[in-house]
Amino acid sequence: MGNIWAFLQQTGAAAVTALFLLVLQRIFLRHLSPRWQYGVWSVLLLRLVVPVRMGYRSAYLDIAAWIEELRVWAELRLSSRYASPWQETLPKVPWPELPVQAPASVTDWLFVLYTAGVLLCFLWYVLQALRLHLRVREGVPVAGERLSLIQDTAQRYTLPMPSRVVECRWTATPFLMGVFHPTLVLPMGWNVEGKVLLHELLHLKHQDVLAGWVTTLLRCLHWCNPILWLAFDKIGNDRECLCDQQVLERLEGEQRRDYGRVLLSMADNRSVRIPGATTMANGARSVAARIQAIIWFKRYPQGMALVSVCITLSLAYALVVGAPIQALVQDAGGTVSAPSSIAGALSTGQLNRPTTVAGALDTYGKGVLLKYDDPYTALLCAAMTAPKETLPALTEEWEKTDELNRSRWTTGPQFRGLVSDGSGGYLCQALWYRDMPEAMLGTEEHPFPEDGEPWPAEYLCHTLWIQPEGQFWTVTCLDEAQGELPGAPLSREPSFNVFPGPVTWVGEADGVKLSLSPAQLLETGDGILGKEYMIDWSSAGSGGFWSFGNGQQASEKQPMPGADFSSIYTGTYWAAEETGGRPVSVTLTSTPLWDTPEGLAPAQPGRRMAAGVLDQVVTLAAGGSQQGADGGGGAMGNLGNEPDYFLGPDALQVTAILDGRTERTVPMTLTYTTPDGGTYPFPGEEAAP
Numbered sequence: 001m002g003n004i005w006a007f008l009q010q011t012g013a014a015a016v017t018a019l020f021l022l023v024l025q026r027i028f029l030r031h032l033s034p035r036w037q038y039g040v041w042s043v044l045l046l047r048l049v050v051p052v053r054m055g056y057r058s059a060y061l062d063i064a065a066w067i068e069e070l071r072v073w074a075e076l077r078l079s080s081r082y083a084s085p086w087q088e089t090l091p092k093v094p095w096p097e098l099p100v101q102a103p104a105s106v107t108d109w110l111f112v113l114y115t116a117g118v119l120l121c122f123l124w125y126v127l128q129a130l131r132l133h134l135r136v137r138e139g140v141p142v143a144g145e146r147l148s149l150i151q152d153t154a155q156r157y158t159l160p161m162p163s164r165v166v167e168c169r170w171t172a173t174p175f176l177m178g179v180f181h182p183t184l185v186l187p188m189g190w191n192v193e194g195k196v197l198l199h200e201l202l203h204l205k206h207q208d209v210l211a212g213w214v215t216t217l218l219r220c221l222h223w224c225n226p227i228l229w230l231a232f233d234k235i236g237n238d239r240e241c242l243c244d245q246q247v248l249e250r251l252e253g254e255q256r257r258d259y260g261r262v263l264l265s266m267a268d269n270r271s272v273r274i275p276g277a278t279t280m281a282n283g284a285r286s287v288a289a290r291i292q293a294i295i296w297f298k299r300y301p302q303g304m305a306l307v308s309v310c311i312t313l314s315l316a317y318a319l320v321v322g323a324p325i326q327a328l329v330q331d332a333g334g335t336v337s338a339p340s341s342i343a344g345a346l347s348t349g350q351l352n353r354p355t356t357v358a359g360a361l362d363t364y365g366k367g368v369l370l371k372y373d374d375p376y377t378a379l380l381c382a383a384m385t386a387p388k389e390t391l392p393a394l395t396e397e398w399e400k401t402d403e404l405n406r407s408r409w410t411t412g413p414q415f416r417g418l419v420s421d422g423s424g425g426y427l428c429q430a431l432w433y434r435d436m437p438e439a440m441l442g443t444e445e446h447p448f449p450e451d452g453e454p455w456p457a458e459y460l461c462h463t464l465w466i467q468p469e470g471q472f473w474t475v476t477c478l479d480e481a482q483g484e485l486p487g488a489p490l491s492r493e494p495s496f497n498v499f500p501g502p503v504t505w506v507g508e509a510d511g512v513k514l515s516l517s518p519a520q521l522l523e524t525g526d527g528i529l530g531k532e533y534m535i536d537w538s539s540a541g542s543g544g545f546w547s548f549g550n551g552q553q554a555s556e557k558q559p560m561p562g563a564d565f566s567s568i569y570t571g572t573y574w575a576a577e578e579t580g581g582r583p584v585s586v587t588l589t590s591t592p593l594w595d596t597p598e599g600l601a602p603a604q605p606g607r608r609m610a611a612g613v614l615d616q617v618v619t620l621a622a623g624g625s626q627q628g629a630d631g632g633g634g635a636m637g638n639l640g641n642e643p644d645y646f647l648g649p650d651a652l653q654v655t656a657i658l659d660g661r662t663e664r665t666v667p668m669t670l671t672y673t674t675p676d677g678g679t680y681p682f683p684g685e686e687a688a689p
Helices: 003-025 034-041 043-048 065-077 106-136 144-156 194-205 208-221 228-251 254-265 282-293 302-321 325-331 342-351 359-371 375-385 388-399 532-539
Strands: 166-170 175-177 183-189 275-281 410-420 426-435 458-468 472-484 501-511 514-518 521-524 564-579 584-595 599-601 614-620 625-636 651-658 664-666 669-672
Touching: 003 043, 003 065, 003 106, 034 228, 034 302, 034 458, 043 208, 043 228, 043 302, 065 342, 106 166, 106 175, 106 208, 144 194, 144 410, 144 625, 175 194, 194 208, 194 228, 208 228, 208 275, 228 254, 228 342, 228 651, 254 388, 342 375, 342 388, 342 458, 359 375, 359 426, 359 458, 375 388, 375 472, 410 514, 501 651, 501 664, 514 584, 514 651, 521 614, 564 584, 564 614, 614 625
Parallel strands: 166 183
Antiparallel strands: 175 183, 175 275, 410 426, 410 521, 426 458, 458 472, 501 514, 501 669, 514 564, 521 564, 564 625, 584 599, 584 614, 584 651, 651 664
8 A cells, every 4th residue: 555545445445344244243143153253254354455456356345436536536636746646546455555755745644644653553552562571471470279270171171271371460350462472361369260261271272362463453554444443342352252152162051150150250441451462351341242142142053154154255255356347347238437527537447447459449439439429438438548647648638628619520430450569469540430521611622512422521540559558458549640531431342441551561563562451340349330330321311411320329338348349341451553654464462471489371260350362453554553442251249359360460471463474472561551641650660560
């Protein structure tokens, strides 16, 4: 725990768990045994030592999202050194990490105060224990008949003997202390009472002194949480009640009533209450509850032990282990909804990062599309997908959005050309579409359409870099291109979107320049408007306007961080340009190759879907050019999320036959391309995908 928010996450989750267990104990007070009443606190112990949302799992009664939203709200107004509004603060360990920088904000100072409280609390308990140890060292060893009675009691009930037995003048009741060398301390001249000895020896058998030290350390870590202090007191009382139960199980008839009278006579608020010491007398109020438990005493059947274990394990799973966050998202329909606040959108996004490549693309694509119509969901998408170091700039840009000057992209997202970046990440294009704004028409370049002609349309293309971040994925925009759509761009025929994908291989053979680029279409989850609806748009509507899917817009606008790819249409963009000044006929063939452990090789049957063999015959006039897209089939349905299945090739083996002459291999060079014919710099460009 490196800041006050991580501590609040841990102590808040523990407090909620403690309250739940206290209520549960009250409900089952007389129905389950003292063993369960005490054993169920192991659930709280796990909640205290297991960091909140460890392994990105969310338990029931999870309050992490509320605390994270409060953190973002507060830290946006501060300049803290220990915490940030752009970084989630889930605890990595259940104890505080000492600050290495001077505090700079209120929340920093609160963490310093908390850390100081932990150290002072621990020091106070250690000094108290040391003081008790020194006083016990002065005690008089017990010998003779009284020691023999203690040994006889231990032997009769098969219980361990303490390392030392001493008597002291200053104690009013017997108690046990010491973990490694346990010592039984008796009042000076005390007449040995077998039932009291049995109680303390049972504490020794079950290592209750060590258990007391564990709760003491947890008290120190959560010194400012009164709910947990109440729970720790209840744990101590339940430990004594369990020991009472174990004593009563070894006694019969009148001996049990005598045990209650002995316990009542020892009710002393002045008894030892030092960590590392157990005593039968733990205060008048607690003794009253224990007397009531003795009145209710009964032997529980063996089957109740199994029931208690099952209940405890179920509670541990629900309140500590929980379910993977992505599974909870799937249970909610696979979507994440944004609260209507900056703090809520940012904190929710940081806690729900995309877990699949398709989920990262789906989330990023919806964020751009919803920038004006649903700005908080757009901010949520940015918080889910952006590298953390870019979140401040993205949030500032979001806050400056001019809602009065809206220029919406009305359809999309559509994804094209997924390829490997060569280092565990991917490149891809995301596209959005819209009717060209009327204000842009009426020029020589963009005249108004004639009656019966389709309304001109535009595209926006982001070239994206999808990178792994642990088990999550981030998305970085490497380039933005915008332009008018050529031809019939929304058709599912091979002429779809005739422009290159994010990478293009370029080569030249005998005065013919060749360009080939993977341009497969991908669809994810239940995107707002996938390509199936786009097909309808290109031919539907009245007056030449698109009808945007004939009104069949998909209902799900929220991001889907665990989305799978749901359809693919394979394709390769190709272009040929004659540069030698003479007409030529070219037979163009390409075979896609992928990196394998044995090196570059064609895909095994059924292993890849994203591209097939290209086989084109192109006739070029002198100085002329042609371009097109060759499709190779597709698939729809539950396609899973194995990225390799959807990847464009890592290289192309290209051959060309010019005017029927000898076939030759064309050397190809990789370039990073955009739909408008430009290029973009790729980080580490010397390492080609």
